[in-house]
Amino acid sequence: MRWGLIGGAVVAAGAAAYVGTQLTQGSSAPASGTSASTGTGAPARGQPAPTREAIAAGLKEAMGSPGMAAASAGMAASLVVSMQPGVTPSAEQTRTSTEPVPAEDGRPAGTRSSTVTMRVEGSGSRRTVFTDFKISERRGDSGLNLRGKLTANVDVCPDAEGVVPFDIDLQASGDNNFSNVVGTGGFSVNFNARGNGKASVNDSAVLTGFRKQFEGGYSIRGGENLSDKSVGGQAEAKMRTATDGTFTVSSTTTVGSEARPGGGLGVGMGDTRFDGVGVGGSAPSEATIKMAALLDSIVDRAVRTLLESAQGAWRGGECVEVVVAPPLQDQGRNNATKPKERKEIEARVRHKIEGRELPLPIEATLAGKDKLDDPKRVERAPGRFAFTAGADEKDWGRVELKTVSRRGIGENSVAFNNAGEWAGTFKVTSTGGHMQMTMSGEVRWRRKDGSDTEFVIDSGSYAFSGKLNDCTSSASGTLGPGDGELELKLGSNGEVQGYRGIGMKPLQFTVVCPKSRGTRTMPAPWFATGEAFRALDGEAMQGRLRDPEGNWQWEWSFKR
Numbered sequence: 416m417r418w419g420l421i422g423g424a425v426v427a428a429g430a431a432a433y434v435g436t437q438l439t440q441g442s443s444a445p446a447s448g449t450s451a452s453t454g455t456g457a458p459a460r461g462q463p464a465p466t467r468e469a470i471a472a473g474l475k476e477a478m479g480s481p482g483m484a485a486a487s488a489g490m491a492a493s494l495v496v497s498m499q500p501g502v503t504p505s506a507e508q509t510r511t512s513t514e515p516v517p518a519e520d521g522r523p524a525g526t527r528s529s530t531v532t533m534r535v536e537g538s539g540s541r542r543t544v545f546t547d548f549k550i551s552e553r554r555g556d557s558g559l560n561l562r563g564k565l566t567a568n569v570d571v572c573p574d575a576e577g578v579v580p581f582d583i584d585l586q587a588s589g590d591n592n593f594s595n596v597v598g599t600g601g602f603s604v605n606f607n608a609r610g611n612g613k614a615s616v617n618d619s620a621v622l623t624g625f626r627k628q629f630e631g632g633y634s635i636r637g638g639e640n641l642s643d644k645s646v647g648g649q650a651e652a653k654m655r656t657a658t659d660g661t662f663t664v665s666s667t668t669t670v671g672s673e674a675r676p677g678g679g680l681g682v683g684m685g686d687t688r689f690d691g692v693g694v695g696g697s698a699p700s701e702a703t704i705k706m707a708a709l710l711d712s713i714v715d716r717a718v719r720t721l722l723e724s725a726q727g728a729w730r731g732g733e734c735v736e737v738v739v740a741p742p743l744q745d746q747g748r749n750n751a752t753k754p755k756e757r758k759e760i761e762a763r764v765r766h767k768i769e770g771r772e773l774p775l776p777i778e779a780t781l782a783g784k785d786k787l788d789d790p791k792r793v794e795r796a797p798g799r800f801a802f803t804a805g806a807d808e809k810d811w812g813r814v815e816l817k818t819v820s821r822r823g824i825g826e827n828s829v830a831f832n833n834a835g836e837w838a839g840t841f842k843v844t845s846t847g848g849h850m851q852m853t854m855s856g857e858v859r860w861r862r863k864d865g866s867d868t869e870f871v872i873d874s875g876s877y878a879f880s881g882k883l884n885d886c887t888s889s890a891s892g893t894l895g896p897g898d899g900e901l902e903l904k905l906g907s908n909g910e911v912q913g914y915r916g917i918g919m920k921p922l923q924f925t926v927v928c929p930k931s932r933g934t935r936t937m938p939a940p941w942f943a944t945g946e947a948f949r950a951l952d953g954e955a956m957q958g959r960l961r962d963p964e965g966n967w968q969w970e971w972s973f974k975r
Contacts, residue, residue, distance in 0.1 A: 470712065473705040481635045481658060482702060484591040484602040487552070488561050489709040491527070492587050495548040495565075496717045500533045501724035502542040502571050507534040516552060525554035540572040540734070540768045544721065550589075561604075563587025567717060571725040572734035572768055573616045577821030579729075581721060582611035583629065583714050606633035608710045610664075614722050616821045622682060622726050624669040629714055632696070633706050634659035660696035660703030664689065664711050670719075672726075680730070682723040687715070729823035737777060737816045737827040738763045747813070749830045749867030749909050752804035760829055764796040764818045772796065775820045782908060785812030785831060808833050808975050809954070811909045830909045836861050837870065837901070837956065839973035841918075843941050847966025852881035854941050858894055858918075860901050860973065867909075870901035870916075877941065879922055888935070890924035899941075901973075904948045914949060914956050918942030943969045 470489075474482035498510065509532045518524040532547045544567045552559040569581040585608045592601040610629020617623050635658050668687045672680040694703040728734070739745035740761035752758065764775045774795040781787040781802075788801040802814055811832040818825045842855040856877030860870040875894030881887070899918030906912045918941045926935050945960055952958060957972035 470705055470709045474702065474709065481602055481637065482705075485604050485606070485633065485635060485706060486709070487559050487591055488587065488589050488604045489606070489706075489713065491550045491552065491559060491561050492548075492563060492585075493709075493713045493716060495529060495531055495546070495550065495563075496713055496720065498531050498533075499546050499565065499567070499717060499720045500535055500544060502537075502544065502569060502721070502728055503535060503724075504537055504542070505533075505535045507532060509533075516554065518554075522557050523555045525552060525557075527552045540570045541568065542571055542725075543568050557592060559589060559591045561587060561589030563589075565717060567721050569721050569725050571728040572766075573729055573822055575822065577616035577618075579614040579616060579622075579625075579722065579725060580611070581614065581625075581718065581725075582609075583627075583717055583721075584609045585631075585710070585714060585717070601637070603636045604633070606706070606710060607631050608714050610714065612718065614725075616726075616729070618819075618821050620730050620819050620821065620824045621672050621680065622670060622722055624667065625718060625722065626665075626667045627714070627718060628663070628665040629711075630661070630663045631707070631710050632659065632661040633703075633710075635698075658696075658698040658702075660694060660698040660706060662695070662703055662707035662710075663691070663693040664707055665691040666711070668715070680723075680726060682719050682726070732823075732825055734767060734823035735773065735775070735818060735820075735825035736765055736767055737818055737825050738765050739816070739827055739829055743829055744867060745827050745829050747828045747830050747909075749832045749862075749905065751862045752831045752833050754804060754806050754808060754810070754833055756804045758802045758804070758831065760800040760802060760814060760816075762796065762798050762800065762816050762827070764825065766822070773822065775818050775822065777816055777818050780815045780817075781812060782815070783812035783831075784810045787812075787814060802829075802831060804831055804833055813908055830867070832867075832909050833975075836873065837973040837975055839955070839957075839971065841942050841969070841971040843939070843943075843967065843969045845967050847964065850881055850883040852879065852888075852939070854879045854922075854939055856894070856941075858899070858942075858973075868903045868905060870903070871896040872899050872918075877920065879924055879939065881924070883926075886926050886928040888924045888926045890922050892922075894918075894920065911951060912948075914951070915944045915947065916942060917944070940967070941969075942971060943967075944971075 474486040509530065511530045513526055513528045516525050516527050528551045530549045534545050536543045546565040548563055550559065550561040564586050566584045567581065570579055573579050588605040590601065590603045608629050608631035610627055612625050612627030614625035615623050637657065666687050666689045670682050672682060692707065694700050694707065696703060743758065743760060744750050750758070762777050764773045764777060765771065766773055776792065776794050777796050777798045778792045779787060779800045780791070784805045786803040788803070791800070796818070800814065802812065804810060804812065813828055813830045816827045836859060838859040840855070840857055845852045854877055856875060858875035859873045861873035863869040863871050872894050877892060877894060879890040898920045899916065901914065901916035903911050904913035920939050920941050921936060922939045923934055923936045926933050943960055944958065949958055955972060955974045959968065959970045961968045
């Protein structure tokens with residue numbers, strides 16, 4: 416790629432080589448606040464970029480007080496970039512902070528206050544991050560006021576080649592006044608940088624690097640200058656300054672990724688190679704080179720923050736998904752099985768944004784006591800995996816399905832459990848009021864269609880007897896799906912951790928009195944565990960519950 420000079424300036428081959436040297440020399444250590452590349456990073460292809468501190472020192476050396484003003488503004492802007500939000504769409508939010516700043520360059524210590532307003536817009540793969548900032552720094556009689564805006568766009572879903580496009584636009588302006596033993600001075604500083612690039616993702620869904628190219632410029636306008644004698648120069652105070660510069664920069668960066676303690680991957684420092692640089696404007700070329708390096712460091716940090724968040728999105732399932740064909744239930748919901756029953760899982764990979772199937776690999780792993788036959792990996796979806804339930808009625812299994820590629824990571828799971836039925840006895844008695852009654856029987860629960868935690872009655876029977884004054888009553892019959900509900904609380908592996916239920920049966924019973932005989936219909940609450948989930952008693956649901964007034968008592972025992 417060819418890089419020309421803005422404004423028609425021409426740089427000979429020797430001067431261009433000098434520019435590249437200036438941008439890559441300085442410090443061999445990573446930038447402040449970053450770590451060296453590790454893990455999957457590619458081999459180094461150039462020296463690390465200079466630190467922002469080294470760049471700032473170079474600006475002061477090249478330009479004196481104007482360079483000091485530009486460096487202060489640039490360093491303040493670089494701190495704000497670190498507060499850039501992630502790529503998850505969010506409403507506008509504002510953060511304010513005040514922090515101490517140390518004494519430096521003959522200036523006393525002071526405080527820096529910042530107000531940063533952020534929001535994230537977008538849908539599908541494309542996201543836009545807006546960051547507006549205002550910074551005020553006070554050091555005795557010296558001060559800095561800076562305001563600006565950073566707008567960043569990124570496609571959070573890599574394309575078929577593992578490419579993630581992005582673009583950055585940074586605009587800032589401010590005023591800077593100095594005061595020391597030599598004199599006073601004031602400057603206004605404006606700078607901008609706008610560019611784009613492409614990041615690369617490998618087959619492990621890990622960011623490996625990015626290329627970026629941007630152009631920008633700056634201008635410094637002086638009121639009364641601070642004497643350059645404070646930084647070793649010869650200029651007297653009160654000399655007016657008006658200078659500007661323009662530049663273009665192209666660079667290639669390789670990065671490493673490292674696991675963060677809280678989860679996810681962080682983007683390591685890596686190595687940057689500057690492929691091309693052009694400078695122009697009225698300022699000395701050395702000063703513009705330094706300013707280009709300072710703005711490149713700001714843009715670089717913004718890009719890294721943006722891509723690290725985007726990496727969390729494509730690795731977190733926002734782009735691709737594993738889809739399981741019905742009638743099996745996925746997303747960890749249980750599928751009822753019988754001992755040694757064989758089930759076939761048909762899985763596909765689908766792009767969530769594009770809405771189409773992708774021929775990507777799927778790997779299956781098994782947790783539990785059941786069996787997952789070979790093959791456990793297919794290189795191109797769709798794929799089929801054979802599952803066989805365990806021989807014991809207590810056995811369970813969970814098949815985890817995962818696709819990993821340069822298009823992102825998608826996961827799903829299919830759970831199986833032999834505990835598809837519970838059966839046992841129940842009894843309810845009422846001793847309060849005018850009527851005393853007892854109802855007992857047997858019931859079999861089966862899993863409700865489409866649910867892994869809800870059960871309905873498969874079959875059951877009951878016998879009822881009661882007494883009201885001198886009259887007696889009796890009834891018998893069957894129980895069915897509409898006569899009761901049972902709900903399970905399951906653990907992460909599908910094991911039963913608790914249960915609760917209720918049963919109500921409309922009874923038509925015969926009433927026999929000394930001088931009469933007839934029928935009567937009454938709803939009978941034959942089963943109740945209460946609102947809270949109850950723990951299993953060993954391997955069974957069994958227990959007893961009395962109502963607060965002590966008139967009713969329920970007893971039950973259900974086993975698999």
